[in-house]
Amino acid sequence: MAEEAAPRLWLRIGAPIFALVLGSLLGAVVISWNFATQQDAAFVAKSRQLVDAALRGRLQALSSTAMDYAFWNDAHANIVAGWNPEWIEANYYSSAADGILIFTEDGAQRYAWFSDGAPPQVRAAAATLIRGAGSRAALR
Structure with missing residues (x-):
């Protein structure tokens, strides 16, 4: 069992x-x-x-x-x-920069642009840059 x-x-x-x-x-x-x-x-x-x-x-x-x-x-x-200044006017603009300077190889200013709202310090700095560039034999 x-x-x-x-x-x-x-x-x-x-x-x-x-x-x-x-x-x-x-x-x-x-x-x-x-x-x-x-x-x-x-x-x-x-x-x-x-x-x-x-x-x-x-x-x-x-x-x-x-x-x-x-x-x-x-x-x-x-x-x-x-x-070609027309091309520059059409293509160089900025919402970030207050100005643009373009120099020739011998240091002469070729183009300058400043925004309408550029502070006076920007124009003063640009004038200093232009004078300094003009005193150099070659700006590179």
């Missing part, structure tokens, strides 16, 4: 406990797998976003550099290679 009770005891108590433990482990594996898959997808999305932002930033920097070179090439053509 004791020998018959052992298999019944296993079926009544052991098997459900074993099934519960096995089900819990299987559930933990499924939940962990799902969590890992979500983490992987989030990592891929964030990596793509970071690479995209880096590429956009680099493209913007290259674009700015190209525009700077284009502007300075135009400036050289219209100021150094040939004098």
Whole structure:
């Protein structure tokens, strides 16, 4: 009788406990797998976003550099290679500077612009610069 009770005891108590433990482990594996898959997808999305932002930033920097070179090439053509005051009037303006001075190679003043709101100190400093530039043999 004791020998018959052992298999019944296993079926009544052991098997459900074993099934519960096995089900819990299987559930933990499924939940962990799902969590890992979500983490992987989030990592891929964030990596793509970071690479995209880096590429956009680099493209913007290259674009700015190209525009700077284009502007300075135009400036050289219209100021150094040939004098074009209309180009200067159309392209040299500033909301940050109070004045612009352009000198020839021998130190003579070629162009001067001051904003209407330039403080008197700016004009005084410009006069000092003009006198100093005129006294130099070569302004470079």
